[in-house]
Amino acid sequence: MRRLEGGPRPLVLGLCGPQGSGKSTAAKVLELLLNEAGARCVVLGLDDLYLGRPERERLARAVHPLLATRGPPGTHDVGLGARLIADLATDKATAMPRFDKGSDDRLAEADWPLTQGPIDVVIFEGWCVGARPQAAVDLLQPVNALEAERDPEGIWRRYVNDALAGPYQALFGRIDFLAMFRPPAFEVILDWRIEQERKLRVAGGGKAVMSDDEVRTFIRHYERLARWLDREMPQRADVVVELDAARNVVALHRKEPD
Secondary structure, eight states: OGGGTTSOSSEEEEEEOOTTSSHHHHHHHHHHHHHHTTOOEEEEEGGGGBOOHHHHHHHHHHTOGGGGSSSSTTSBOHHHHHHHHHHTTSSSEEEOOOEETTTTEEOOGGGSOEEESOOSEEEEEETTTTOOOOOGGGGSSOSSHHHHHHOTTOHHHHHHHHHHHTHHHHHHTTOSEEEEEEOSOHHHHHHHHHHHHHHHHHHTTTOOSSOHHHHHHHHHHHHHHHHHHHHHGGGTOSEEEEEOTTOOEEEEEEOOOO
């Protein structure tokens, strides 16, 4: 609470972690605790900033077919994210976007919930929140079969990296404190994501949004940046939460203040 006193509003806490790592649950718990402590707090999920399916399909036709798949940088409305953070500092009601993964599309704006400002703390959570771009030379070699077979000329991965180097940095530059949920290995992320989808299958009465094989293909869209995050972010995140395969916290590292 001391960092809120006299500081700019809202304070933005970034939570970065792969799918299934527990960051969304942690964000909700932190939101509850901060609200109970007297700080007006709201969670903004990067997933809710996804471009709608029609917009991604236009990108797929104009730039590269892989952009039809949500997830990597270039498939979010980062301008909307920046406007939301600014609006949440005011005393008006702000409509918070929602993305429906079942239909793979954004909900109509009329269905977005309203949050009354001004907000003290925004918890900004997402799988690549706070990410930085790679060097151009690092994009030359594919990291998996998806890139080798469907992006042999590197058009998609350069587009993703350029988006990350541009508009995303302006949005991520708004983060005041960055925490990283770090898995033990990339392969564990696939297990976590399949587990998530199977839970959706049960909740949906047997209907899965994606099959296990579809999840395996889907997660390959995330692999390059996920591996880069694992190498690059721990050195600069304010807090790194080390997880084991069962999502138990096995270590906690805090960056020394400057």
